[in-house]
Amino acid sequence: MRDVAVVAFAQSEHSFSDLGWTEADLVMPLVNEVLSVTGMDRSEIGFTCSGSNDYLVGTPFSFVAALDTIGAWPPIAESHVEQDGAWALYEAWVRMQHGDIDAALVYGFGKGTIGDQVGISSLSYDPYYLAPLVPGHIAMAGLQARALKDAGFDVDPDPTPPPATDGAAAVILAAGEVARRVCSRPAWITGLDHRIEPHAIGSRDLTHSPSTREAAARAGVRPGVVDFAELHTRFEHEEVLLRRELGLDEKTVVNPSGGPRKADPIMATGLIRIGEAAARIHDGSAQRAVAHAASGPCLQHNLVCVLAADTASDLVSEGER
C-alpha cells in the first residue's frame, strides 16, 4: 500500500439552529483553511471527493452547489458519495493508491437543523418493510439499546438523539514525500476498511457488530497501543459495543473531542472523527489513534481508520537500524 496521510483537517463552528448558511458558506472557509495550513495550491489537488445527503435540505443535486467552493472550472477530477464524508475519504484514499496523484481534498457537510430527521432517516431504510412504517433513527437506536440492556450491558434503553447540527469538515490527504513536505507530523493512514451488515434488521444480532469487528481486523487496530479513539457514537449505548468490537481497552480515551453527542453535523460527523483523530497525531498528543464512522440503522455499516505518526515502512526501517 502507498503511504497516505491526513495532512490537514478543518471543521466549521457548528450551529444548532439554521443560520441561513448555504452549502458554499459551510464548505468554502474550510477548503481555504486546509489549503492555507498546508501551503498547497488548488492545482496540486489531484482528486476531490465529497459526502452529503440531498434529503437533508430537500433539494435535488444540492451537493453541486458546494462545488462552487473548490474552483471546479476548468473541470477538475471530482466525485461525490451520498454518504458521510468518511466514505468520501475512503474513495479518495483508494484513488490515491493508483499512484498517479499525490494529494486529494475531501469534505463532508450537512444541515441537520431544517428537516424532519425521523422522516429523512426512514427513507434510507428498506423501502418495502421498514420505510413505510417511518420508524426513524431514534427508534432504531432504541431497539439496539434495549437489546444491549437485555444482554446485560449497563446502558440506557431509552436513547436520546444527538443535537441536530449544521456543519462541515474538510481534510487533505497527501502521499509520501508530499505529505512530509506540507505537514510536520503527518497522520499516516496505516489501515482503512469498511464493512456492512444485512439490510434486514430483524436478521441481525443487535448485541454484536460483526462489521465493526471485521473492519477493525482488516484495518489492523490490533496489535498496538491506541492512544485515542474517535467513535461515531450518535447514541450513548453504542460506545460500549464499539469498544468491544474494536478491541479497545480501558487505556484508550474515547472521543476526546466530545464526539457526536456534542455536535452531529450529519454527513460530516464521521469525517470529523478521522480529522479529530488525525489532529491528535498532528499536535503530538498521540502516536496512534483509531477513527470510526457509521451509517445505517443500528450501526449497520462501519468504517475503521487507523492513523499513526509512523508509517509501516518507518517502523521496519527503525527495526533495521
Added chain:
Amino acid sequence: MTTQASSSSQAAQTSASRASASQTSDERVVHVLEFPGGYTRSTGPVIGRFLTGLRSGRLFGVRMPDGRVLVPPTEYDPQTAAALGTADEDWVEVGPAGTVTTWTWVDDPRPDHPLDRPFAWALIRPDGADTALLHAVDSGSKAAMATGMRVHPTWRAERTGAVKDIACFAPGEGPAEVPALVPAPDGEAELEPVSMVTLPHRLEYRLRGGTVWNHFIDGMAVGQIRGTRCAKCGKVFVPPRGACPGDGVPATEWVDLPDTGVLTTFAVNNVPAAGAPEVPFISGYVLLDGADIAMLALVSDVPWQEVRIGMRVRGVWVPDAERTRSVKNLKWFAPTGEPDVPFEQFEEYV
C-alpha cells in the same frame, strides 16, 4: 472580456447596500419535498409473495440454506447471498403469534405512524421463524411492554399487499380475526399477486434564506436584479452566488444589473407541466448586460416562431402594487426591438 455583454459590465453599478437586508430576512420559510402519488417500486417474486400473503392475512417466511426461516423474506440469504424462495417448498407459513425480541417506546406518534396513540416499535419473531420483523405493538402502556412477551398481528380490512396491512401487533396469543378484504374482490382468483408497492413521500423543511439569497430577493421586491462579482476574476453572477465557481473564493461584491440582455438559447415547450405557463411557452437563457452567466427565464410577448438566438430582450415586471418578495415579480423577458446581437459576441456564454 471581449463580448458586448461583458464590456458593458463597467457600466453596471456596484451596490454598497449589502447590509440592507429586508426586515423579513430572518423569517423561516416552509419548503416541501413531495412526490405526488409516491414512489412506486416493483417487489420482485419473493417480497411480492410475502406481501400477497399479508393481503390474505397470513405470514410467510422462506427457508435459508442453513435451514433457518427468514421473515420478512428477501430474494437473497442475508449471510451468503444465495438465492432464496425460488421453490414452493422453501416457503413456510409462520406465526401469526410471535415473540418480542427487542422494543422501544414511542410517546408521541406521528401522523404517518401505524397508531395514533403511544405505542412500541418492536422486533417480533413469529412462531416458526428464526428472524424478526419490525412493527408497532399496541400495548397501551410502556409498563406493559417486555422483551419476550407474546404478541399477535391485527389486520386492516383495507389490505393492499403492504406492510401496513398489519394494523399493529397486540399482546397475547390471538389469533385476531382477519376481516374480509375491503373493497371485496370478485373472488380470490380475481386478485393478481402483489407486484408493486407505493411509498408516499412528503418531507417538510423550515429554513432561512442565506444572506446572498435574501439580498437578491430584496432587490427583486423592488424590481432590481442584483448579482455578485468575484474579486479575483471579475465575473458577475446572477442569480448571485456567494462563491466564485471558478476560483473558489467569496464573491461578495454586489452589482446592480439592468433588466436588459440577450437571449443566448431557448426552447419552445409544448408539454404542459404543473406550475408552468400555458403551452406553447418559451423558456430561455438570458445573458443580462453586465453579467457573466446566463439566467433561466421565460420569454413572451412574441409569437414563438419569431424567437431567435441573439434577440435583445428586456424584463417585464408585475405592476408595482402587485410586487411581493419573490422572483415571480419578473414575469418574463420580451423583445426590445433592437438589432440582434451577433453570435460571436456571446458565444462564450452559450
